[in-house]
Amino acid sequence: MKITIKRSGGEEHFEFQVPTADTRVVALDALLQAADTTMPDLAYRYGCRNGLCGVCTVNINGRPRLACRTRIKEGDEIAPMTVLPLLQDLVVRRDEVNRQLNGRLPTVAVTGPLADKRQLDAVHSLNRCIECYACLHKCASHAKNPPAGPYRYGNPYSFLRIQKVCVSPYASAAQKQQALALARELGIDDYDANQVPACGVGINLKTEVIQPLQALSQSS
Amino acid sequence: MKQLRYDVLVVGSGASGAAAAETAARLGARVLVLSKDPIACSDTKISEGIMTVCGSASASDSEQALAQNMRMQGDDLAEPALVKAFAQDSRGSYNWLLKQGIAANLNSATGRPEALSLALGGHSHPRSVDHHNGGLDFAHACWNALNSGTLDYLEDAWFIDLYRHDERVIGGLVYLAAEGCFASVLAPAVVLACGGVSTLYFPNTDTMKGNTGDAYAIAARAGAQLIDMEQVQFIPFAIAQPSTYQGLIVGEPAVAGALGVLRDAHGVVIQSELAGRTRAACSAAIIKAVAQGRGTANGGCYLDLTENRQGKAGERYVALIQEKVPGLLKTVKGALGPAAAKFAEPWEVRPSAHYLMGGIRTSPEGEALDTRGQVIPGLLAAGQAMGGLHGSNRLGSTSLAEGVIYGQRAGERAAAYVRGGIASPSAETLQACESRALAAFERAASADGQAVLPIIRALQKSAWQGLGPGRTEAGIEATLAEIGSLEARLAGARFALGGLWNQALIDFIECRNLLLCAQAIGRSALHRKRSLGAHVRLDKPALLRRETHGSVGSCWSTEQARIVVNDLPRTRSPLAQRLRVHLQAGLRLGAAKLIRRLPFSWRDRVLFAVYDKALGKEEATS
Numbered sequence: 051m052k053i054t055i056k057r058s059g060g061e062e063h064f065e066f067q068v069p070t071a072d073t074r075v076v077a078l079d080a081l082l083q084a085a086d087t088t089m090p091d092l093a094y095r096y097g098c099r100n101g102l103c104g105v106c107t108v109n110i111n112g113r114p115r116l117a118c119r120t121r122i123k124e125g126d127e128i129a130p131m132t133v134l135p136l137l138q139d140l141v142v143r144r145d146e147v148n149r150q151l152n153g154r155l156p157t158v159a160v161t162g163p164l165a166d167k168r169q170l171d172a173v174h175s176l177n178r179c180i181e182c183y184a185c186l187h188k189c190a191s192h193a194k195n196p197p198a199g200p201y202r203y204g205n206p207y208s209f210l211r212i213q214k215v216c217v218s219p220y221a222s223a224a225q226k227q228q229a230l231a232l233a234r235e236l237g238i239d240d241y242d243a244n245q246v247p248a249c250g251v252g253i254n255l256k257t258e259v260i261q262p263l264q265a266l267s268q269s270s
Numbered sequence: 271m272k273q274l275r276y277d278v279l280v281v282g283s284g285a286s287g288a289a290a291a292e293t294a295a296r297l298g299a300r301v302l303v304l305s306k307d308p309i310a311c312s313d314t315k316i317s318e319g320i321m322t323v324c325g326s327a328s329a330s331d332s333e334q335a336l337a338q339n340m341r342m343q344g345d346d347l348a349e350p351a352l353v354k355a356f357a358q359d360s361r362g363s364y365n366w367l368l369k370q371g372i373a374a375n376l377n378s379a380t381g382r383p384e385a386l387s388l389a390l391g392g393h394s395h396p397r398s399v400d401h402h403n404g405g406l407d408f409a410h411a412c413w414n415a416l417n418s419g420t421l422d423y424l425e426d427a428w429f430i431d432l433y434r435h436d437e438r439v440i441g442g443l444v445y446l447a448a449e450g451c452f453a454s455v456l457a458p459a460v461v462l463a464c465g466g467v468s469t470l471y472f473p474n475t476d477t478m479k480g481n482t483g484d485a486y487a488i489a490a491r492a493g494a495q496l497i498d499m500e501q502v503q504f505i506p507f508a509i510a511q512p513s514t515y516q517g518l519i520v521g522e523p524a525v526a527g528a529l530g531v532l533r534d535a536h537g538v539v540i541q542s543e544l545a546g547r548t549r550a551a552c553s554a555a556i557i558k559a560v561a562q563g564r565g566t567a568n569g570g571c572y573l574d575l576t577e578n579r580q581g582k583a584g585e586r587y588v589a590l591i592q593e594k595v596p597g598l599l600k601t602v603k604g605a606l607g608p609a610a611a612k613f614a615e616p617w618e619v620r621p622s623a624h625y626l627m628g629g630i631r632t633s634p635e636g637e638a639l640d641t642r643g644q645v646i647p648g649l650l651a652a653g654q655a656m657g658g659l660h661g662s663n664r665l666g667s668t669s670l671a672e673g674v675i676y677g678q679r680a681g682e683r684a685a686a687y688v689r690g691g692i693a694s695p696s697a698e699t700l701q702a703c704e705s706r707a708l709a710a711f712e713r714a715a716s717a718d719g720q721a722v723l724p725i726i727r728a729l730q731k732s733a734w735q736g737l738g739p740g741r742t743e744a745g746i747e748a749t750l751a752e753i754g755s756l757e758a759r760l761a762g763a764r765f766a767l768g769g770l771w772n773q774a775l776i777d778f779i780e781c782r783n784l785l786l787c788a789q790a791i792g793r794s795a796l797h798r799k800r801s802l803g804a805h806v807r808l809d810k811p812a813l814l815r816r817e818t819h820g821s822v823g824s825c826w827s828t829e830q831a832r833i834v835v836n837d838l839p840r841t842r843s844p845l846a847q848r849l850r851v852h853l854q855a856g857l858r859l860g861a862a863k864l865i866r867r868l869p870f871s872w873r874d875r876v877l878f879a880v881y882d883k884a885l886g887k888e889e890a891t892s
């Protein structure tokens with residue numbers, strides 16, 4: 051299987067020897083083999099190989115995908131994410147994304163049992179986020195930031211973290227206000243709800259994050 | 271060289287690192303957290319998210335019962351003071367998680383977190399608290415702790431070595447990959463919360479790639495004592511093939527239900543009543559069968575859960591597993607197909623490296639000890655980085671509690687230690703420390719690149735053969751010899767030092783640590799001439815069993831430039847207690863056997879009630 055790996059020095063072609071025992075290979079299989087054979091200093095991130103840690107996101111044929119869970123085929127191109135600053139080969143700098151929120155969100159402590167467990171449903175759904183940052187791809191708001199940071203404008207991920215405070219049954223009115231104020235600062239009111247990028251793990255970022263935050267912002 | 275100054279440096283951003291950092295910062299210390307991976311993207315995040323909380327599900331549970339379980343199921347090898355502290359703190363550590371906003375399921379009557387109604391293997395009481403999104407819920411809580419604005423952190427940061435002066439720790443050297451430079455972090459207290467060495471066994475591992483034994487190697491090079499390094503936990507039920515999924519966990523013994531069995535390649539049952547057994551016992555059954563030539567072509571056995579699907583109880587069993595551990599079934603489906611994920615086919619499984627029960631020897635406050643048993647001023651360890659808590663078998667769901675409990679303890683101790691104010695080292699002292707730590711890298715610097723990765727791959731292959739779940743004296747010695755030659759190869763490695771995210775340099779840092787840990791595991795394993803722990807000694811078992819009982823200490827000897835090992839005497843539990851535990855285990859096993867042999871309709875009714883209770887509780891409350 052011939053694939054292309056986009057490295058810092060330029061595109062490199064790689065002839066991936068697909069194991070005969072299993073042909074349902076993923077991008078990470080190819081990267082591991084490339085590092086073991088022709089590209090021993092290939093820089094790429096991965097962690098759990100199990101779709102959980104969220105660090106192995108790369109662009110496959112131009113779209114952000116988890117390398118460890120995305121099947122590849124002849125002719126595919128593996129490249130670094132384009133929406134974060136490149137460090138080396140397939141590795142991008144991720145830390146400015148969280149710095150946008152650092153110290154600016156209240157921690158909502160869990161203080162006791164709930165009358166109705168369904169009050170946590172919204173939190174449970176948002177907690178599926180694995181921080182793969184796929185939702186930064188083609189995000190017009192994030193694109194307004196200087197590439198190297200600091201990031202003044204928000205993205206679906208940062209709004210998701212804010213929304214988690216707003217939907218928490220334990221959050222006080224003041225905590226929700228603080229979260230909402232941050233959402234406004236990061237540009238929630240100007241966010242185009244018809245152009246919300248897709249989530250890497252299937253959270254509906256439009257209806258669970260952007261729209262309810264905008265409604266909250268406009269009603270208060 | 272860049273210098274950063276803090277009161278407390280925490281290395282690692284999982285549960286133990288987050289708890290240590292948040293605690294120290296709350297107590298007034300200026301804290302820096304270093305993390306190789308993005309913040310909070312740790313083994314905590316990818317875990318099943320099930321945590322031991324004493325007394326969460328059973329009124330008859332007690333700290334004594336929990337402590338006894340841990341000591342007895344770990345072959346009475348654990349350090350009693352560490353186990354006692356763990357048992358005392360498990361509830362308090364859950365309160366810390368609640369303060370960080372963990373998505374908890376609290377019982378409306380008791381206010382306590384809801385636990386699985388079945389006791390996990392080796393636990394006498396149900397006390398394992400599960401979470402809706404598993405480890406992700408813990409990662410989000412850790413994220414909150416680390417992003418509260420009370421502390422600083424740096425990602426893409428490889429902590430390399432400690433600086434010591436006048437016995438005290440004064441900080442250390444770090445490689446900042448995102449800036450492409452080395453830096454000194456000056457801090458009078460350093461908490462190593464970056465445990466784990468499973469990557470030594472890649473691809474036979476289910477943990478994060480960053481598990482390269484950094485904590486143990488860094489501590490040992492600074493004079494700390496390591497304990498029980500040969501005690502690597504191999505989780506029994508992991509994928510053998512295909513390679514994409516190789517090593518990933520697909521089940522705990524508890525997942526096997528009442529009727530799950532292990533079969534060899536010919537279909538012969540090699541172990542039953544799995545649910546009540548420890549991870550070590552299940553691993554041993556597979557390894558022995560494989561060693562006797564009865565394993566599959568991929569060196570595994572079959573976990574056969576098909577009988578669990580029978581009858582009305584079967585529906586409840588399937589629903590229970592789907593509800594409680596959906597992540598495991600997702601892995602099964604991807605690796606072995608949809609029929610296997612519905613329990614219609616047996617799963618080919620093989621043990622996989624999951625946890626290191628050994629580690630840095632510490633006090634119950636998390637202070638690292640040297641070879642004389644004295645505290646090394648300013649050095650602490652927490653979570654998987656520390657050793658001696660689990661003996662030779664870690665009970666399911668104890669690691670998340672261990673991380674928070676000892677993270678809090680280490681954070682508290684570190685904050686207290688720096689509170690009085692500790693004089694900064696002189697410029698000359700610092701310069702001497704820096705040049706010592708940088709020497710290895712300056713030797714390797716060269717314009718001609720030469721990758722380190724092949725050395726790591728050779729080490730991983732040899733470690734799985736000689737230091738894996740099945741061990742022999744000859745095999746361990748062969749791997750130690752290989753380690754020697756790989757050390758020589760690494761010493762000759764040359765690579766350019768510059769550039770952002772220098773992969774060769776990162777591989778060099780990690781390879782050095784992996785080699786030191788492999789040596790510690792190998793020499794400790796050779797020293798303990800008996801079959802004890804999650805691995806099996808396959809040679810001369812009759813002879814081996816007569817050896818004395820104790821822990822194995824190991825440390826780095828600068829003079830001999832190698833790991834040296836010694837005996838650490840250990841207090842055993844009273845005989846009556848040991849006998850009682852064996853009796854209770856026997857009774858539980860007997861009851862499980864009896865249930866299996868009941869006439870079908872009776873058995874179905876009994877099991878239906880068991881599974882229904884486990885499920886029904888959830889439904890009644892949601």
